[in-house]
Amino acid sequence: MNAHAPQAERPHVIRDAKGKRPQFYEAPGLDQAMSMIMVLANELAVLHDRLDSAERVHAAKGLDLAAEIEALQLDQAALEAREAWRQDFLGRLFYLARKDASEAAAADTAERFRATIEDIAKT
């Protein structure tokens, strides 16, 4: 992380503010979900800025990256790599749906989970 001192010896700033945080929503968990969504939106904006920076750095060096990107023709390998990435990403995004479907396929239930716990405790 840095060249000056081992991380463990370095002082660290205080990360949380003193003072009880209010809840804005009635639905349990929604306050945390909203804050996570905004952190993700923030990182998306950072990524957007970084790509924009890359284009501007290239432009300053004489390469119009933005125009080159617009003109880029994807070959078969690139098309496949992009599509594979998107499908993998969507699969990860919907991992709970995948889990739900696999449970349904196996006719798995919460009752069976509890029964297993009891069973293992006894055997």
Next chain:
Amino acid sequence: MSAEMLNTFQQVDHPILPKPTHDEASRQEFTKSFKQFIQQGLLPGLGPVFGVRAAKAFEREHGRSPSDRRDIRSAMVKDLYFQHYAAANRIAQELLWESTNVTIDRELPELIEKARGLSASAKGKLDLPEEFDTPRYVTSIDIHCMPGGYAGAVAPDDISTGALYDRGVYLYAMGYMGPFNDDMGRSVCNYVNRRLDGFKPKRILDLGCTVGHSTLPYKELFPEAEVWGVDVAAPQVRYAHARAAGLGLEVNFAQMNAEETRFEDGSFDLIVSHILLHETSGKAMPRIFNECHRLLAPGGYMIHADLPPFDNMDPFTQFILDNETWYNNEPFWGAMRETDQVALAKAAGFPPESVKFDTAPMAIMEFVAQQAAGYSQDASAAVSDREFAAGEYAPGGGWEVLIARKA
């Protein structure tokens, strides 16, 4: 303000300011954009939501209209639009500190070392007593939800919360305070220069100065004057001293409590504060006014730039403003606005005819003239010329000042 106003105001780098990486800076900039969006995109919807939904729901429940800011609040907290607005405000505030703290945490020992070096090179004094009682209104909760508050310290000679505040003020104020966060001090300086009949202060004291961002313009605009900034938080004072040195201004800083400083009677002819009073307490505020009177020489001025009182504001405006009390760790924000500041000044000994509220126009157009980065003519004029809108950062046009002159 026009919805198309693009706020590109940039903070200017200076030696002790933390140095974010590309992505850290981008993350911080986003929090400023988020605040601008809340102000321009979400805030205007609160009025209609109250009128067509929340007020009617309140009437159905209570058989009467909401009559004061407390009624309005009880109606609005149940409305999903308000919940989103208030949550977004809070999250923006939390992200602002979090994104800045990442940079400070990465650089902290180097920042502390740099501050030591800058302070050692400074001409201005740095006065830190060995023992100091930090008042409860500063330590009991972290004002503005700033982690560690003003006085939090994690290392010897720590300046982390000073660095956090310097960057945080820029983001919180969305750059409206100028490239050096000095608009309030600059505005009051201009007010002194233009409105006080040629009054030229020789010894100036800034109370509750934090990182000295409002203090430095006094030295810049009154170069012959001896200027002091005092604050109860040592990390702020240390950072302020290093910051002033880095910017090449000879200003003195001390850890002192504005209720009871260590200066002698009649030491100053101008005593100022900038958004200090609303972060003190019901007992501290009259003591600060008394201390100002004690510290001023005859003919000297006391000027506090802070929040205007709630009187004459409609209940909905009061409700919007009071959100800071509830959601941004500003415990005295609401009560301070109900305090009779004119009466406090008179009780402290200032002649009644010398005490008044006035407006010190914002200095933002000066940053355009200086061609400061991001201070476009259009955006700066939009900030300067707008009407007062509760919930927006800073009143349009100018800062409210309470002014009094010692006999």
